[in-house]
Amino acid sequence: MDVFLQTLVAGILKGGLYALIGIGMTLIMGVMGIINLAHGQLMMLAMYVTFVLNTMGVDPYVSLFVAMPLLFLLGVTIQKFLLNPLIKVETILPENQVLMTVGIGMVLTEIARFAFSSDYKYITTGYANQTFYLGNISFSMALTIAFAIALAFTAAMFWFLLKTDLGRSIRATAQDKDAATLMGVNTGRITVVTFGLGSALVAAAGCLLAPVYYIFPDLGGPFTAKAFIITILGGLGSTVGAIFGGVTLGLAESMGATYFGMEYEDIVGLTIFILVLLFLPGGFKRLTKV
Amino acid sequence: MKKHLYPLILLAFLALLPLAVKSNYFLHLMILFLLWVVIGSSWNILAGYTGQVSFGHAAFFGVGAYTAGLLFQHLQLSPWWGMALGGVVAVLIGLPFGAICFPLRGAYFALASLALGEGIRHITTIAEGFTGGMMGIMIMPTFTSKVPYYYIALGLAILSVASIQAIISSKPGYYFVSIREDQDAAASLGINTTLYKNISLAISAFWTGMAGALYMNYMGFIDPHVVFSLHDYSVMAILVAIVGGVGTIYGPTVGAFIMVAFQELFRTGFFGLFEYLGKATGSPAFTTLSGAIHQAHVLGFGILVIVVILFLPNGVVGDWEKIKRNVFRINPAG
Numbered sequence: 001m002d003v004f005l006q007t008l009v010a011g012i013l014k015g016g017l018y019a020l021i022g023i024g025m026t027l028i029m030g031v032m033g034i035i036n037l038a039h040g041q042l043m044m045l046a047m048y049v050t051f052v053l054n055t056m057g058v059d060p061y062v063s064l065f066v067a068m069p070l071l072f073l074l075g076v077t078i079q080k081f082l083l084n085p086l087i088k089v090e091t092i093l094p095e096n097q098v099l100m101t102v103g104i105g106m107v108l109t110e111i112a113r114f115a116f117s118s119d120y121k122y123i124t125t126g127y128a129n130q131t132f133y134l135g136n137i138s139f140s141m142a143l144t145i146a147f148a149i150a151l152a153f154t155a156a157m158f159w160f161l162l163k164t165d166l167g168r169s170i171r172a173t174a175q176d177k178d179a180a181t182l183m184g185v186n187t188g189r190i191t192v193v194t195f196g197l198g199s200a201l202v203a204a205a206g207c208l209l210a211p212v213y214y215i216f217p218d219l220g221g222p223f224t225a226k227a228f229i230i231t232i233l234g235g236l237g238s239t240v241g242a243i244f245g246g247v248t249l250g251l252a253e254s255m256g257a258t259y260f261g262m263e264y265e266d267i268v269g270l271t272i273f274i275l276v277l278l279f280l281p282g283g284f285k286r287l288t289k290v
Numbered sequence: 291m292k293k294h295l296y297p298l299i300l301l302a303f304l305a306l307l308p309l310a311v312k313s314n315y316f317l318h319l320m321i322l323f324l325l326w327v328v329i330g331s332s333w334n335i336l337a338g339y340t341g342q343v344s345f346g347h348a349a350f351f352g353v354g355a356y357t358a359g360l361l362f363q364h365l366q367l368s369p370w371w372g373m374a375l376g377g378v379v380a381v382l383i384g385l386p387f388g389a390i391c392f393p394l395r396g397a398y399f400a401l402a403s404l405a406l407g408e409g410i411r412h413i414t415t416i417a418e419g420f421t422g423g424m425m426g427i428m429i430m431p432t433f434t435s436k437v438p439y440y441y442i443a444l445g446l447a448i449l450s451v452a453s454i455q456a457i458i459s460s461k462p463g464y465y466f467v468s469i470r471e472d473q474d475a476a477a478s479l480g481i482n483t484t485l486y487k488n489i490s491l492a493i494s495a496f497w498t499g500m501a502g503a504l505y506m507n508y509m510g511f512i513d514p515h516v517v518f519s520l521h522d523y524s525v526m527a528i529l530v531a532i533v534g535g536v537g538t539i540y541g542p543t544v545g546a547f548i549m550v551a552f553q554e555l556f557r558t559g560f561f562g563l564f565e566y567l568g569k570a571t572g573s574p575a576f577t578t579l580s581g582a583i584h585q586a587h588v589l590g591f592g593i594l595v596i597v598v599i600l601f602l603p604n605g606v607v608g609d610w611e612k613i614k615r616n617v618f619r620i621n622p623a624g
Contacts, residue, residue: 035397037345037404082596091603092470092537095343095400099532102345102525103595110589221520225408228401236397263416270409274390277402281394 002136007258008251009137015250016147017205021223022230022242023157024201030174030237031194032083034097038105040223042199046071046206047215048112054123054210061145064207068200075199078104079192105220112217121215146208153204154243161239170194174237202227222266229269233276235285244284248272297540304444308437317436321508323550324443325501328450329523330530330542332497335454337528338537339463340490341470342392343400346407348523350380350495354502355517356414359427369429372503380499381492383410388491392484395473404524411518426513429506439508446504447543450497455539457493466490470537498527521588529591533598535605544606552594556587 021043028036046067053063082104086097093099130141161167172180173190181187213219230249234241249269256268276283308317329351337343357379358372391402414421421427433439457463465486468476477483506512517523526549534545602609 029397035401082600085600086603089600089603092338092608093341093343096599096603098343098397098400099528100596100599102528103592103599106521106525106588106592106595110586110592114585114589225405229405232398232401266412267409267416270405270412273402273405274409277390277394277398281398 003258005137007254009139010143011251011254012247013140013143013147013250014254015247016150017143017209017246018226018230018250019243019246020150020153020205020208021202021227022234022246023154023239024198024205025227025231026234026237026239026242027170027174027194027201028198029231030239031170031191032097034083034095034101035228035231036101036195036198037098037224037228038078038101038108038220039198039202039227040225041105041108041220042071042075043202043206043209043223044112044215044217044220045074045108046203047210047213047219048116048121049203050207050210051116051121051123051215054125060123060125060207060211061149064149064204067203067207071203072196072200075196076192078199079195083195084188084191105224109217109220116215116217118217123210123215125211127211140212142211146212149208150205153201157201158239166193170197226269229273231283232273233283235283238283238285241284301448308440314436317440319550319554321436321440321443323546324440324447325505326526326530326546326550327447327543328443328501329498329527330534330546331447331451331454331539332494332501333527334531334536334538334542335457335466336490336494338531338541339458339470340466340487342487342490343528344403344494344524345400345520345528346403346405346524347494347498347527348518348520349403349407349410350384350498351502351505351523351527352407352410352414352512352514352517353380353383354499355506355512356421356427356502357499358503358506359429359512360421362429363422363427368432369503369507370432372506373500376503376506377496377499380495380502384491384495385488388488389484392487392491404520407518407520407524411514414514414518421514424513424515426511426516427506428511431510432507439504443504443508446497446500450500451539451543454493454497458539462486462489521591525591525595529595529598532605533594533602535607535609538605538607541605541607548606552590553587556583556590 021039025036025039028034028039049067049070050060050063053066054060058066082100083097086100089096125142127141127145131138132141132144133139161171169180169185169190170193172183172185173187173194177187180190226249230242230245232245233248234243234245249272252268252272253265257265260268304320307320311317329347333344333347354372354376357376358369361367361371361375362369387402387406391399415423417423418425458466465476465481468479468481469483469486473483502517505517530545530549531542532545533548534543535541598605602613606613
């Protein structure tokens with residue numbers, strides 16, 4: 001029973017971070033209608049920002065305030081100069097923007113490899129290996145803090161989307177771009193802001209993950225895969241769904257790792273993906289209509 | 291007749307090439323080029339003509355290669371049997387996958403194909419007893435000379451391009467294009483869109499699997515990270531088609547040539563130019579540069595993707611008129 005509870009806790013803590021990654025992805029998906037296949041690479045970049053700051057003695061949680069604005073700017077630049085121009089171009093394939101994100105992901109990975117080499121980097125902090133106990137269940141200190149911050153960001157994101165003008169414009173653009181334009185929303189600007197926000201959110205996830213994970217250029221790919229599994233699980237474009245999707249993936253991964261073996265961790269995500277496509281195309285969004 | 295003139299000249303040139311060129315290195319590049327013609331053309335029929343963009347063609351390529359390798363490993367059959375079966379097995383993998391994804395709309399197929407490629411790579415890595423895992427499969431190549439492989443690859447390329455052209459100019463080909471252009475309109479005209487997407491996928495998977503089987507025979511060694519590589523096969527297949535021209539018959543051929551040349555340019559550091567300059571001038575800067583270029587080949591790919599999508603979204607063949615206008619300053623209107 002203890003093993004089960006321990007796995008449950010580990011899964012939920014990890015799920016909080018995954019939710020943060022997923023929300024960024026699903027925001028972009030909702031507004032732009034495309035899957036951002038450079039999402040994990042943006043997170044990788046944020047982790048390197050954290051790493052560089054850490055070598056200067058800055059705490060990973062403080063570097064949130066540097067990495068998030070930086071990645072916001074990067075996201076804005078990508079959207080403005082690389083993705084938005086493609087909307088006007090006449091092409092045979094509508095997926096050109098997705099392919100563009102693949103190209104951007106490759107470039108980001110290779111730039112990181114040039115700057116930091118392929119070696120695994122670690123961030124050493126006082127609290128990375130600390131744990132505390134509730135009953136027999138151990139909680140990793142770093143992951144618990146990460147979970148709490150991820151919750152705070154998620155709540156702030158919801159407040160932003162529901163209560164502010166800009167947030168409402170984003171939701172309107174996601175629901176119906178043409179109607180939003182007619183209502184006076186500058187949808188071009190909204191897509192730019194959204195991509196920036198999505199990048200900033202995944203940057204936050206990167207900073208929170210950095211103390212408990214190792215950093216290397218190729219980690220972007222697997223996390224992009226996780227992000228799109230979460231998005232598919234939650235329903236394309238659904239923010240509430242992304243939270244459920246993130247927690248489900250976190251739980252499933254840690255259950256898989258405990259009961260089948262570590263090497264099956266990646267397979268679990270892909271299995272869920274196929275099951276969702278088979279039995280629940282549309283994801284959790286279809287069940288809740290949120 | 292004029293329509294077929296250039297391909298025929300090219301064909302005659304390719305057929306006579308080994309008589310004139312004896313360099314093994316050059317023949318190796320030509321074999322790679324022909325393999326990419328096959329893979330790029332098969333990606334193109336699915337994505338370019340039917341509109342179903344696949345991010346996982348490495349799955350079909352690797353399955354074809356592993357079919358050939360495993361037949362040898364477990365049944366001691368000649369890996370050439372893989373040429374007969376590799377394509378078929380790739381279709382057998384592709385069809386259930388298509389049956390799941392094609393009824394869905396939107397980004398599902400693209401994402402699911404990405405998951406397929408990665409998933410099969412994980413499974414081949416884990417199933418060590420059956421596939422050899424990370425150790426891979428090694429076979430002795432049948433021929434020591436590269437010329438037989440060259441002609442087999444040429445035959446495969448001709449067969450695949452010709453068959454795809456035949457399909458495209460027949461009724462199913464028009465169905466494919468109609469699905470790409472407007473799925474609802476196609477369905478309302480009575481086209482079974484799921485069925486025809488699956489047919490397109492089957493053709494695409496078949497030729498990609500055949501290319502994989504030939505790769506096994508030619509290279510003599512495969513492991514999961516080589517043949518199921520996302521960047522080296524799935525993304526490269528997309529690049530070959532996009533650079534050449536999506537939705538054109540000869541686009542992937544042009545793209546394959548450009549991409550293989552591009553890859554080789556980076557791999558060899560502009561064919562040893564910088565190394566030569568470094569030796570000639572004695573300056574260490576050139577040697578460093580040569581090393582950096584060698585490392586930068588994925589970076590170069592990424593930048594190429596971005597540049598091509600921004601400026602040549604329909605590829606060299608698709609945007610040929612635009613290139614002629616802008617680069618050569620030829621105005622067809624006078």
